[in-house]
Amino acid sequence: MNESTDRPGGPDLLELPLPKPGECPFGPPPEMAGLRERTPVVRVKCPTGLTAWLVTRYDDVREVLGDAERFSSRAGQAIHLMAHADPERPVGDLEFSRLDGADYQRFRRTIGPELSTAQRMAELRPMVQALVDERLDALAAAGPPADFYGDFAVPVTTAAIGGLVGVPYADRELFHNAAAVMFSGATSRADVLEAMRPLHEYLFTMVVTRRATPADDSLSRIIARSEASERPYTDVELVGICAALLVPGFDTSATVMAHGLLTLLAHPEELARLHAEPSLIPRAVEEIVRFLGGAPGIVRQATRDTEIGGHPVAGGDYVVLAMQAADRDTAAFPDPDRLDVGRRPNNHLGFGYGTHQCFGQQTARLELTVTLETLLRRVPSLRLAVPLEDVPFKTGSIVYGPAEVPVAWDAVLPVAAAGGRGTGPAGR
Ligand code: HEM
Numbered sequence: 001m002n003e004s005t006d007r008p009g010g011p012d013l014l015e016l017p018l019p020k021p022g023e024c025p026f027g028p029p030p031e032m033a034g035l036r037e038r039t040p041v042v043r044v045k046c047p048t049g050l051t052a053w054l055v056t057r058y059d060d061v062r063e064v065l066g067d068a069e070r071f072s073s074r075a076g077q078a079i080h081l082m083a084h085a086d087p088e089r090p091v092g093d094l095e096f097s098r099l100d101g102a103d104y105q106r107f108r109r110t111i112g113p114e115l116s117t118a119q120r121m122a123e124l125r126p127m128v129q130a131l132v133d134e135r136l137d138a139l140a141a142a143g144p145p146a147d148f149y150g151d152f153a154v155p156v157t158t159a160a161i162g163g164l165v166g167v168p169y170a171d172r173e174l175f176h177n178a179a180a181v182m183f184s185g186a187t188s189r190a191d192v193l194e195a196m197r198p199l200h201e202y203l204f205t206m207v208v209t210r211r212a213t214p215a216d217d218s219l220s221r222i223i224a225r226s227e228a229s230e231r232p233y234t235d236v237e238l239v240g241i242c243a244a245l246l247v248p249g250f251d252t253s254a255t256v257m258a259h260g261l262l263t264l265l266a267h268p269e270e271l272a273r274l275h276a277e278p279s280l281i282p283r284a285v286e287e288i289v290r291f292l293g294g295a296p297g298i299v300r301q302a303t304r305d306t307e308i309g310g311h312p313v314a315g316g317d318y319v320v321l322a323m324q325a326a327d328r329d330t331a332a333f334p335d336p337d338r339l340d341v342g343r344r345p346n347n348h349l350g351f352g353y354g355t356h357q358c359f360g361q362q363t364a365r366l367e368l369t370v371t372l373e374t375l376l377r378r379v380p381s382l383r384l385a386v387p388l389e390d391v392p393f394k395t396g397s398i399v400y401g402p403a404e405v406p407v408a409w410d411a412v413l414p415v416a417a418a419g420g421r422g423t424g425p426a427g428r
Pocket residue numbers: 073077096097098115161244245246248249250252253256289293294295298299349350351352353355356357358359360361363364
């Protein structure tokens with residue numbers, strides 16, 4: 001490890017994670033506000049033992065994310081939490097998200113169109129709508145109560161990302177198992193490699209098959225685009241691309257979906273605004289992502305001696321960007337601790353910012369929008385089946401949110417009775 005990251009932080013070194021009492025299930029740890037105010041760039045010791053600068057102000061976080069030349073992604077996004085992810089290990093062929101500059105853009109250019117254009121989202125919308133309606137029909141048939149996270153959100157987002165890449169729902173265990181191990185804070189590198197192997201083998205066969213016989217899926221189109229480029233992907237790179245979409249592509253969205261519903265049920269006046277004015281739903285989706293904060297901090301490494309918000313940072317130092325704290329910065333958002341489903345503008349950092357911002361953000365927006373629209377239409381009586389304080393939260397995963405959201409309802413209206421299917425685009 002390099003000298004600057006190893007240097008002792010002194011006796012007062014702050015330790016992450018900061019305490020987060022049970023009574024604030026939606027916000028960042030309360031101490032973050034004081035840090036943002038008084039020591040917005042502060043030396044911390046991370047759960048993996050890594051020493052880094054914690055950055056909590058909106059402008060500072062955005063500046064770092066927006067300057068990939070000064071702040072590299074090479075160490076890995078969440079090395080402060082994932083014990084298996086050694087920041088110094090060489091970048092493997094399967095890990096494009098640790099690349100910078102032109103090497104990274106080669107991937108972004110080819111994969112981006114599959115997950116971000118308005119046309120692609122319009123094509124995906126009927127699939128997502130059908131998945132949401134099918135899951136609601138299944139819940140209606142089984143009757144209340146149900147776990148909105150396990151019985152609805154996870155199956156919907158799993159089928160959506162599987163459908164997008166071309167992996168049938170029946171084979172979901174492969175990427176579910178890989179994600180569980182990958183996002184656990186406690187596993188070893190060997191465990192991760194072991195959990196990824198069956199997925200990689202499966203994807204390798206899929207890549208070879210699609211090369212020979214293209215299908216109507218993202219992988220086939222990515223292969224075609226790559227073959228028309230100067231430097232086509234190797235099979236191993238294609239396996240890495242598919243895994244990079246499947247592994248982070250379901251539980252992030254499912255968790256925000258379940259956490260978002262919980263947030264709305266805990267803020268009935270905001271839910272009532274959505275019932276009265278469903279056209280606010282796209283703004284509500286942005287607000288949920290801002291309010292809950294997507295990622296538990298993102299790591300960058302300074303490429304040279306520099307400064308953040310006037311604070312000196314040495315080349316080689318690690319930086320942990322506290323996006324959740326940044327998205328509650330009073331300098332960037334009026335009344336930031338208030339959930340406001342009509343908030344506008346809302347330039348939150350929940351999907352990141354700059355070069356490496358979330359690949360799947362439009363897909364996630366689509367899933368969240370269609371789900372909210374459909375729940376309001378088809379299950380207006382949806383409610384929590386237990387007191388809020390009895391909702392269990394995940395432990396041992398870096399994707400923070402409820403482990404279960406027990407819900408009940410009076411009736412699930414059939415699609416036709418609920419006024420058909422929404423057709424508007426997802427987005428800001
Ligand atoms: C509400 C759900 C989601 C949230 C809050 C979220 C959040 C984020 C954030 C904050 C980043 C930035 C990482 C960085 O700057 O280093 C990111 C990157 C990424 N996300 Fe998401 N994400 C979500 C859903 C998804 C979905 C559905 C997919 C797949 C379709 C996905 C795939 C990715 C990938 C591949 C990257 C890496 C990008 C890169 O390093 O180049 N995410 N996500």
